[in-house]
Structure formats: structure tokens, C-alpha cells
Amino acid sequence: MLKATAASIIGYQLAGDAATLNASLTDEKIRNRYQQSHIAVIGAGGFGGWTALSLLRKGAKVTLLDTWGPGNARASSGCERRMIHSQLYAVGSTGSNKEVYRPLYMDMITRALQLWREHEKRWNRQLYFPCGSLTLQPEDAQDGREALAYMRERGTAVEELSLRDLERRYPQINLEGVSWGLLDVDSGYLRSRLACQELFRGFLEEGGEYRQVSVKAPEIDGSGLDSLSLSDGSRLSADQYIFACGPWLGQLFPGTIRIRPSRAEAFFFGTPVDDHRYDDQHLPICIDGTRSPSAAVIPDGDFRGLLVEGGPPRVRIIDPTTEERIPTTDLLAFHREYLALRFPGMKDAPLLSMRVCQYENSDDRNFVIDRHPAAENVWLIGGGSGHGFKHAPVIGEWAAEMVFQERAVEPLFGLQRFTRGLA
Ligand SMILES: Cc1cc2nc3c(=O)[nH]c(=O)nc-3n(C[C@H](O)[C@H](O)[C@H](O)COP(=O)(O)OP(=O)(O)OC[C@H]3O[C@@H](n4cnc5c(N)ncnc54)[C@H](O)[C@@H]3O)c2cc1C
Structure with a gap:
């Protein structure tokens, strides 16, 4: 637990250091770094949708891909209502290591609520119902x-x-x-299916690209991934690949992540x-x-x-x-x-x-936001574990920052916790 706490604090410090570092880079360098990137986000549920939008806002070219569409009837985010409340975390009911996860989730909820509120205004559609x-x-x-x-x-x-x-x-x-x-x-519920669709509309309006196609399980051979093989027989090449495939994530990466x-x-x-x-x-x-x-x-x-x-x-x-x-x-x-x-x-x-x-x-019911251990341009985002939807705007924000190295991987959501016993 001490290890995890320390690691968590270091995670935050690194994020802070990265922000300072970036401030010293010229605006143009930053713009180039983002604008030259093409990023493929696979999965248009809450996690993938918010990640795609956050990356787009950083200036990247983003292609979002989904087999059946944003908030589809098979997806975990495709249900009508999802709760946003903090008492679940105050009780510490997301498995072991309560003392480290509890404040982390409570902070995330505060930010998530702020982002949901801002965006329902921006999209002119009530998504958050503050009934307590x-x-x-x-x-x-x-x-x-x-x-x-x-x-x-x-x-x-x-x-x-x-x-x-x-x-x-x-x-x-x-x-x-x-x-x-x-x-x-200050809690209530989110209209989850509708939120995925509004998010998708926002993503397209801000210049995102979308393809309704299924991505085949990639073959990772120790180097970076070159391209994706798609169900329509074509291939898609990008600089970075973010897999936010909800309950399908484990099928795509057996041996790397268990969902x-x-x-x-x-x-x-x-x-x-x-x-x-x-x-x-x-x-x-x-x-x-x-x-x-x-x-x-x-x-x-x-x-x-x-x-x-x-x-x-x-x-x-x-x-x-x-x-x-x-x-x-x-x-x-x-x-x-x-x-x-x-x-x-x-x-x-x-x-x-x-x-x-x-x-x-996930094995410990906490999220996964991490780079693939054997491919540096592949990221895995998932493990919502029955409580992820509310956090999706923050997960998207963090994922985008991690991809651009502005934020270190949070060890509490890293894949190594399963092998190092942090979970
Ligand atoms: C009964 C129940 C109640 C819940 N209650 C709450 C709650 O109250 N509050 C809360 O915050 N959370 C709750 N959750 C959890 C929450 O719904 C999930 O954590 C969250 O929706 C997960 O989002 P996701 O984007 O990871 O996955 P998904 O929404 O499943 O999105 C994954 C997307 O990836 C696409 N995809 C998968 N494979 C491929 C592929 N190979 N190629 C292309 N596309 C692909 C799918 O089509 C899908 O659209 C609940 C879950 C359940 C089941």
C-alpha cells in the first residue's frame, strides 16, 4: 500500500513536472507535436468517446472506430442511466487498497462532474440529472x-x-x-446512451473522423504497431492506437489484460x-x-x-x-x-x-489506463468495472495527456499493478 501511495504521489508530481516542462517549450513546437499526430481510437463508448474528444482538442487528427456505433445496444455505455455519486468511494467499495483509491476517485468525481456540467451546456442537452x-x-x-x-x-x-x-x-x-x-x-444520474451520442456529435462537429467498422485483434511483436486490420478488408495506419473496447478489451489482448x-x-x-x-x-x-x-x-x-x-x-x-x-x-x-x-x-x-x-x-475492479507493455504506440483503456461511466470525461482527459507525455501513467491504473501486487 505504501508503495502504491508513493507511486501515486509520484504520478501526480510527474504530471506537474511535465506541465512545467511544456510551458518552457515554444507554442509552435507543442502545436507541431500534436498536429503531426494521427491517432486511432477504437471504441466509441464513454471511455473511447471522451478520449477521442480530448485528443482532438489537443490538435491531433483523430479517427474513431466502432463496430456498432456510439452507445450501441451491446456496449456497457449503451444503457439509459448511470449513477454519478461519491458515496460508493467514500465507503471504499472498489476492492482492496481503499486508502489510496478513495481520495483518487473522489478527486476524479469532482472533475468529472465539472466536465459533465460544462459539456451539457455546450451541447445544449441535459445529460446530468442532479436528484441526489x-x-x-x-x-x-x-x-x-x-x-x-x-x-x-x-x-x-x-x-x-x-x-x-x-x-x-x-x-x-x-x-x-x-x-x-x-x-x-451533489449526485444524480447521467443519461448514458444519450451522452455517448451527444459526445459523438460534439466530436464530429469539432473535426473528428469516424468509421463504423470492427478492428481485428492486433498482432503485437515487440515493436510498435504499424496499422490496424479492419473488418471491411482495409487497413488503417496511425501514429498511436488507443483501444477503449469495454467488455471486448480482454478478447483483443489476451495475456495482456484480463477483463x-x-x-x-x-x-x-x-x-x-x-x-x-x-x-x-x-x-x-x-x-x-x-x-x-x-x-x-x-x-x-x-x-x-x-x-x-x-x-x-x-x-x-x-x-x-x-x-x-x-x-x-x-x-x-x-x-x-x-x-x-x-x-x-x-x-x-x-x-x-x-x-x-x-x-x-478488471481483476481488482479498478480502471486500466496504460500503455501496452510490448508496443509503445498502443494504449489500453478500460476496466470500468460497474462504476466507470461517470469518470469517462476524466479518463479521456488523462489518457490524452498520457499519450502526449504530459502526465505519467497513474500506477494505480497501470497494468503492472496486477503483477507487482499493488492491486
Ligand atoms: C448494470 C450496470 C450498471 C452500471 N452502473 C454504473 C453507474 O451507475 N455509474 C457508472 O459510472 N458506471 C456504471 N456502470 C459501468 C459503466 O457502464 C461502464 O464502466 C462504462 O460504460 C464502460 O464504458 P467503455 O467505453 O469502457 O465500454 P463500452 O461502452 O462497452 O464501449 C466499448 C465500445 O467499443 C466498441 N468495440 C469493441 N470492440 C471493438 C472492435 N474490435 N472494433 C471496433 N469497436 C469495438 C464497442 O462497440 C463499444 O461501443 C454500470 C455497468 C453495468 C453493467
């Missing part, structure tokens, strides 16, 4: 207490709600088994006529810390219904290309039952639609 995020806490909530203290210490906007507060504010929730609530105030695409299901239930208690003006995101297995509920704001996801953890590794996206009967039954218990007014709510998606878990 409420965790229902049991009496012996050690994690909840720790998260509350940590968020307060950092100055994150957080409220501790008593049972009485909860009853008064959210009469639509049945509070059985709940002792208090932690409200993460486990595991199946997940999300259900949208219809709210009663004239009953607005389940929209994002009246209900925050609800995460149930009192039950196991549990579920998370995201209120309606895009007219698709109340979203319920989570349920009993079952790891079924899938092929995201061929997986049939049919709901599992017992998971549907679990979510229906859960909804009826916590939100009695939704007891007989009809299922309106559902999504089968997949997590793209």
Missing part, C-alpha cells in the same frame, strides 16, 4: 458511518437524515429495517397515472444498504419508468457480441418483489422494458 443519492442505512451501519465521516472531512455535500426526516421527505418509501439515511447531495464481461440486468417499471412520486423531482437514487441481496433504484426523468437494478450477485461471464438479451425470470421476480416491498405504491407496476448489459471487470 440516498443510501438507506441499517442500525449497525459501520460503512455508512465511515462514509459520512469521510465525506464531511472532505467537504462533500452530505446530509444525515434521521428516520423522522426520511418519513417526512419520502413518504413513498417503506422504511422497514431502515435506521437512518445518508444523502449524497471479465459479466451479465447484468436492469428493469424499468411503469409508474401509476398522475403519481409523480417516483420521478427525479421527488425521489433521489435509492441504494438499499439494509438488505442483502439488495437493489438500487434510479428515479424516472426521461419517461422510461422507474429503474431497478442489482439483485443477487451472480457472475455469468458472457460474450458481449453473441449474448441473447432476454431477461432472467427469477431476477425479474426478485426486482418486482423488492420494488413492492420498498415502494408499496409500485406494487402492481408493469414491466415496461429491460436491458441486459455487462460489467467489464
